[in-house]
Amino acid sequence: MLRWLRQRAETSRKAEELYGNVVAAARQPDFYGALGVPDTPEGRFELVALHxxxxxxxxxxxxxDAEALARRTIETFVIDMDxxxxxxxxxxxxxxxKVKRAAAAFYERASIYRQDLIEDLAQDLAQNLAQAEPGAPRLTKSLRxxxxxxxxxxxxxAAGLAHYMQAASxxxxxxxxxxxxxxxxxxxxxAAATSKHKVSMT
Incomplete structure (x- = not known):
């Protein structure tokens, strides 16, 4: 029993640390400045969900163990949304x-992003063989x-975010x-993504 409690406490600690890193990554100013993500509750939610x-x-x-950490991290996300x-x-x-809708929105995005990354990677490989310029049309469309x-x-x-997500993945x-x-x-x-894709805010 004590061992189980210690393991649960350690998983919770790791989940809070992981989620803290998610939020830190989502708060990088260039997302909102150079790439033009709306600096609103909705925009910030989207970047937290992405990370x-x-x-x-x-x-x-x-x-x-990884599955348990993933579950606990999602629980931490839900608590934060609350x-x-x-x-x-x-x-x-x-x-x-509203929290239930936020959780459902995350799962919807996760499913779409996963499939987009897979399909865009396959297209990039084909384009590389054809010596064409790679891109991320599916992911860019979803992010837009x-x-x-x-x-x-x-x-x-959106193209800059897709560039960032592909490189991060x-x-x-x-x-x-x-x-x-x-x-x-x-x-x-x-920084690499914003150097190629910068939004004009004028």
Whole structure:
């Protein structure tokens, strides 16, 4: 019993640390400045969801301990959504419904992003063989819809986010998410994305 409690406590500690890294990655100013992500509760939610997806993908298929950590990290995300909504003044009776919708929105995005990354990677491989310019049309389209409300003017921002996500997904094949954030990999990949895709805010 004591061993189980210790394991649960350790999993909770790791989940809080992992989720803290997710939030830190999502708060990088260039997302909101150079790429034009709306600096609103909705925009910030989208970037947390994006990075939570990337963090949980690292844990997929890694065994029971990783699955337990993934579950606990999602629980931490849900608790954070609950706290944020209460701080924003959402009524007690409404909070559970909004939190449930936020969780459902995350799962919807995770499923779409996973499939988009797979299909865009396959297309990139084919284009490389044909010596054509690689891209991420499916992921860019999904991000433009979710993050930028299908704004045509923010097309470069969506392309930049897709560029960042592809590079991050590749980097995370060899690195833990905490290392990805704390060793500066996330910020370097974001800088590379913004150098190619910068939104004009005029």
């Amino acid at each position: 939570l997806f990337l963090a949980l993908e690292v844990l997929r298929g890694k065994g029971a 706290d944020c909504m209460r701080e924003m003044g959402v009524g007690d009776l409404t909070v559970p419904k 819809g979710y993050v930028f409300a299908n704004s045509v003017e923010r097309g470069e921002g 590749s980097a995370l094949a060899d690195h833990a998410f905490g290392e990805f954030v704390n060793a500066g990999m996330a910020s370097r990949l974001l």
